[in-house]
Amino acid sequence: KEFNIDIWNLRKLPNILRTSFWEITVSYVDEGKINEIINIEPGDTSRKNYGIAVDVGTTTISASLIDLNKGERIKTEITFNKQASFGDDIISRIVFAEKKDGLEKLHHVVTETINELILNLSQKHGISLNDITSIVVSGNMTMVHLLLKINPSFLRKEPYIPVANIFPLFKSAEVGLRINPNGILAIIPGGFPYVGGDITSGIIVSGIYKEDDLSLFVDIGTNGEIVVGNKDFLVCCAASAGPCFEGSGVKNGVRAIKGAIEKVKIENNKVHFETIGNEKPIGICGSGYIELIGELFKNGIINRNGVFIIENEKIRDVDGIKEFVIYEDKNERIVITQADIENLIRAKGAIYSAISTILKTLGINKNDIKKFYIAGGFGSHLNIQKAIEIGLFPDLPLDRFKFLGNTSLLGAEGYLLSDEFRNLSKEIIKKLTYIDLSRSPIYMEEYLKSLFIPHTDF
Template structure:
């Protein structure tokens, strides 16, 4: 009997099953956690999934299923996983609310000292009431008070604010708080004294996740944080697939833009609820993201980013009215989008730079932001070089047989005994294992290589006396957890194909770093700064063992967490940081790896653990001993 293929997004897990298998049974079989409180009795309606492809290969919807979907206001292409059977190939997206395991997303990062000087400020005014001998216009009356009380001149007023101005002034007995953006425009007028309530939202739009930070603009304090999977994930795991979707579908750009705007508005609602304020009290939003996310957010056609010479629509920072782009803050509120460096190095990398400030250091720093699309910057106060390395989703769990996001039950740490080849592992939440997340994948590769199960070239050593190493369907694999230990009822393994995916990802990052070092004329770096939520969880020694980062002393590897989010917050509370962002974005020299004459050679050498050239990693034996002594 020919089996049917099913793919679950956003994790990218896949499997083949007999025709007539329910989506829920398939999910359980391969470790995709879908909420099903009622156990498939058609009473809870929690197991909603979205059918992305293959709707014609599904069983017919029953009245009971339709009733539950209507009750939960499900949209087009929604089905209940517990009763929907597939008879051909399908692609299924599991929405956030249907996932049983809550994803762990790092929301804090490096802290930077900065003088607070936001673009948005509030001023309290008590205006003289008009009368027959003083019939000055309402707006001009405000201008006079601003000049006399605060020395502020030459400001304009937002049209929407102007429309409500007469009513607000008279209803408040001419005592109001005005919000001024960038010393040049009144973007809100509120009755009474509200000068202490100044709020902004910093948003980091990642390819996989979106994080928002509600911030007090007077103090810089974070009031609330919220995050979610990027709602564009169903349309492509990576940047190129989303650009392709926008190009190949007439409404593609509109769809992608709408999804991210809706997601940001949901984050806005969530953080405001937690802080006890209303979304319309938020005056400004700062946005960072890679160049494709930047263009899609601004509803700019991203297709030209995908073809040489990879030119973006705009390099410098850009301000746009929130209402024009659909962000539901104050009507006159502003959205500030940070500048980008190049076609494949975006505003998120600029945000990382203003957070880590390598341009203010004397030491040679390598800044690596590890994600689906990895960005690398090398330099100091004298010179900065950057490049983009297509690490792909492997390091985040996709394309790995038992890879998963960082959620409860994910194996996040692995150690292997060099004599018995038996593993020890730790899972998130200390729950029975369901799969392996990014940090566990790096650990697995490092440990398999360290103890000799995987050779320098990435191939399995099949001459070892251990049941953990075996060949299944012609492919070598290592068993990390036996079926009876897991939450999915199956062995959790690392396969030869998985190792290959890891080699490709780490090879791209390593090659990018070494090309930048060659262009800079240096053979080593003084410090490696690892940014990104994923980078924060990586074991430094494991990263050195496989050659994910250049050879440096362990204490010179610094994890700074979600530095892009920190940079977005800095731009929210500091106009000086905005100035720095525009200056640095133009100062960085971008190196295009795809056309660099040394890339193919560097990439092929970097595919080895830790590298084909031993001279590149002179401390490697020392690092292996440190791990062995742990």
Template sequence: MEAGKHYLRLTPPSLKDNTATVDRLAKALRRLTGAWPQTPVKRLWPFAQTLRAAGHQVTASLAPGPAGPVLVDVEPGDTSGQAIPTEALARAAEVPERLWGQEGLGVALDIGSTHLQASLHDLRDGRELAKGTRLNPQTQVGADVLTRILAAATPAGLKRMRDMLLAATSELVAQMCAQAGGSPQEVRGLVGAGNTTMTHFFLGLDAQSICREPYIPVVNRPAPFFASDLGLDLAPRAVAWLLPNVGSYFGGDLVAGIVAADLHRREKVAILVDVGTNAEVVLGNRDWLVACAGAAGPALESGVAKMGMLAQPGAVEGVAIDPTTRQMALKIIPDAQGQTPRPKGLCGSGLLQLLAQLYLARIMDMRGKLIPGDERIVPTEYEGQAFVVVPAAESGTGHDILITEVEIDILLRSKAAMYTILRTVLLEVGLQFEDLSAFFVAGAFGNVIDPATAITLGMLPDLPRERFVPLGNSSLKGCQRLLLEPASRPDVEAVVERLTYLELNVNQALMNRFSAARFIPHTDHTRFPSVPVFHV
């Protein structure tokens, strides 16, 4: 192709069309030229600012790049009669010609809101050489992404959020290379995935418009870029690729999860559920994919119960209560030396197992109310009865570790929301749970919670256990696959093009489903034939 200018008068974004700002430009240019232009990573935010400030009437300049057309300039108004500045034409070289080859090292990276997880691989044979994880330093600013977006409202605040994320990534890469006896200078390729906000922060893009109507990201499909453009100290000319997002709330981490589960290649319908900050659901097969999200995750992580905590040393991750003797056994996450510390609280899996075990031991009824008669049940001033999991004398905090009926109710609301989301998305496409050939459960939740516990509570459907497939960190697994298998990379584009985001309308039917699911396991016991029913 030859370099050229195109004057564009674009329709402004709306709730019905929330295409990302730079993608809106790219789509219009594809209609004109037949090809989706790549945008250099350093130009994403300036070009988006220009388009928004100019009322979506701009002149876009394209130049031939090493891998196709490159968007090299965006000017307000109609400047199509003027030549493209020389400095703009030079920007075509800012886009890599290709991704990495089969020499050196490669990194797969899950950019989580709470944790960064990564793996280091030999690109010659795909061997995993090291793994690493660390707390996302942005948690110092706020546990939720909205708090972080507000903290990044100024240029200085945005720079701080970006620098925290990139520094943590560099440290993680260096740590893994040291474990493997290598150097970051040998890393030639990186594939990363995160939610839309994390992707913006990683790229240094202002995320304010994500949480403001009409909820428009700066970009959803960033092009591969040179890692050095973001200050990542990897091999010279190392290439990084962040997976595309779909809208404001469906991130590249879920796209990676779809690839990891092969959901887009399956003949029979299957479902992928990732429980993290939100409960995110993808349903479909090789012909169609629908996705939706809902707020079922936070209560299952750590933020609702006062004794809730992240899955770290001292957290109770498993609970078992003998239904006859009512004796309780706890599984506690050990410290780095393998020693079992005194318990400090319960992580998400521990909370869910506690509720299921209290119900099965008939210490708690189907409404989440504690049944009098157990000496571990104590009154509280404002939150009803409470169950003491660990007395103060045995805890690592010096205080009783307990759960109150108010906290139990919040947890039951979260599990009800999870089940309601699952049932609603299936009903929207005319399916029942029995139609699912496989049920993929991703995230830390999928790794540590057994389906029997989730089914007992009525959080997941009562299906044959062999249909449940724990994926662990599906985002990381998808990134690993895309790092090492060139043939899988076109799948990403296919997934994004095929995926339909389903907005769950809060109507009376949905609220009725939610109300019915607030009990253990459900008001309709026929939905959970394997769970015993206790009448008090």
């Protein structure tokens, strides 16, 4: 194997060799044919060797601090993507990027968001930024373009292609990410404009690419991406769901953090709920909203269209918009509004109709799906039964469903730690094919049918 060294490390080398009596520690990234030297330190510093894995989502960004020697995650932190102030979804971000200084601003705030996560993680665990030598990013292609400050506008123009599928290694400093100044940034390969390295990650983490059985994988974020396939083929599509399952764009939405309401039961007009960590409630997260919509419907509080149909002391009218109170104390009030319900129904409809469209397009009956993998930033207690009841997922036996958590982030962690993962990711994107829902005659029909609870096919 060859090693490649840059001029900054080469300049350090002569002095470091002598002052350390020829004992040095070299950090490098193995990228197939050439090992790229990242950092040279005097003495044996090999016990301090860290990496950052990042899932850059449209609405939320998660980062894990990884001990590369132990191959272990130390901690994960999650925050909202500051880009959200420039638009909720991918398309509005691309539109903003086309404005004067738009790309610069979007690039700036996303690197700022990631840098804050890195700084938090390193400070809390007493790790010097200098000892963090690599960072792996998993994300949809728009997020990757914006992070790299590459014009994303051609993602939505024919021939709809990202600037690259397989990205070279970058110097993290070139992209404005603050780890070791010579640190390396790797981007997980991605196949299509709306299906990026996040889905490559999901395919590998779920393992659907190596199964005999037909599986469906769905990653629910602001964009919902779906993959159907097995060891012989992999087909994907993407639909815009909006940010409400991630706790944004809904009145009391929060991410799946401590205090987030993630379980809800309504009995005799009394609301029972559980929060993550059993903390005082601070809002409702995606899995909480799924349960809540199901309970509101089951208790006849909303109709199939999601409209409040009863008078009830828990239903208030605020500035002409009805809302249902989940929790109230002296200082705080947690509610779900009529607008929230409409957003959530549109979101679940977008996901469900994407699932049914891809299955119909491929001529696959839903019952042929032997495994149904769910990924996304939900809380740890996603209630599959409730998700079926509100019409987010098709009605399949419960034992076929498996919730995988944030596979995009898990993929970035895997990519950081495993040669096999890196090689596999390049194979996966060659195997994957794409269905463009916006050009699908089936999709609009399916979408309109799905804007009910659960949906018209139930």
